[in-house]
Amino acid sequence: MRDPSGKSGTVQSDRSKSEKHQASGRRGTGSGKRPRTTGSERSGAPERGAGSYIYGIVPADVELTPDTLGVGDPPGQVRLVRYGEIAALVSDIPTDRPLGRPDDLMAHQRLLDEAAAEVPVLPLRFGAVVTDAQAVVDELLTPYHDDFRNTLNELEGRAEYIVKGRYVEQTILREVLEENPETARLRDEIRGRPEEATWDTRMRLGELINTSIAAKREADTAALLDAFTPLCVAIAVREPTHEQDAAHLALLAQTDRQPEIEEALAEFGTRWAGRVELRLLGPLAPYDFVRT
Structure with a gap:
């Protein structure tokens, strides 16, 4: 937290x-x-x-x-x-x-x-x-x-809000292939070849893609944290629920700051258009911030 x-x-x-x-x-x-x-x-x-x-x-x-x-x-x-x-x-x-x-x-x-x-x-x-x-x-x-x-x-006067981001599959894969020459090489190596003959290569490619997406998730989550921290009482980083999750945050905030949270998220929506699909849920009960 x-x-x-x-x-x-x-x-x-x-x-x-x-x-x-x-x-x-x-x-x-x-x-x-x-x-x-x-x-x-x-x-x-x-x-x-x-x-x-x-x-x-x-x-x-x-x-x-x-x-x-x-x-x-x-x-x-x-x-x-x-x-x-x-x-x-x-x-x-x-x-x-x-x-x-x-x-x-x-x-x-x-x-x-x-x-x-x-x-x-x-x-x-x-x-x-x-x-x-x-x-x-x-x-x-x-x-x-x-x-x-x-x-x-x-x-x-406080409630929980959930910010959920999911990468657009084709966009994030294109980013990974453009930024990592090794993934592009392995992709070309298996192209057109039977799965059973390229199993090890496919496994290695999947590992590299997952590692690259995890690094992007960490960076994109950090960017959201920087933006939402001034607007919230506390923030909890949730574990991803899908391999293509870009971010999953629980925010504890004053309910009267909801318009500011929505505005901040809309700015990221514009910045990440076509790359990350963003959702805001709330106000919700503060599940991530109390233990009973």
Whole structure:
């Protein structure tokens, strides 16, 4: 890390006007801050044979719209379990069936990302289940209350953004062949010859190409780091997910700096037109910057 200094519904902040969270066109509602509670606030308890699935931790003064749904088939309604100045996003889930469908993972991420667009959120790993709401309080919120509250305060107004770059295959191969005479020689050597007769040469050519692309990835990632560092609170370099990845960065930034991040990325898009395809994802929950 580099430090430079189903359907999920809507998560709303119940803060005074001067303290409302704003991101991506959404804004908090409510006229007053929720007072500190001394125990759990529960909206029902899991049915028999069900557990409480935990998505993440948010400030206690958050409200949910009634259509906020989470994992499961059918999706469970998400509610808040509050303790002190923090709350857990939870829903009931049957314990007699496996959890892990792609739709469940997507619902988990979607809920956290939509929450992060409006309020600070600490995401839990997919699959966190306890027996009931009281266990959420006893096992999670009570022992870690101060740590969670302090981290949420640090994340106020911040979210994660992902910058992903993928090389255009023909362009990057042409660069490698033009810059490395050895790769061009090996390419000419295998041209028109059967694969079984040139296996070793092909292996050597592939190694040289991969090494060259890795060097380009390192240089291009460094260029993006230099550009984004002044705009971010922290940056994490992610491992490539494809051999033709040009860069894969996670940015922790103030949400009000999103236009500047978009502008910086657009400049690289112009500079690398036809060479690198760039994408920006976010605001997202800060998966790369918190550990819960």
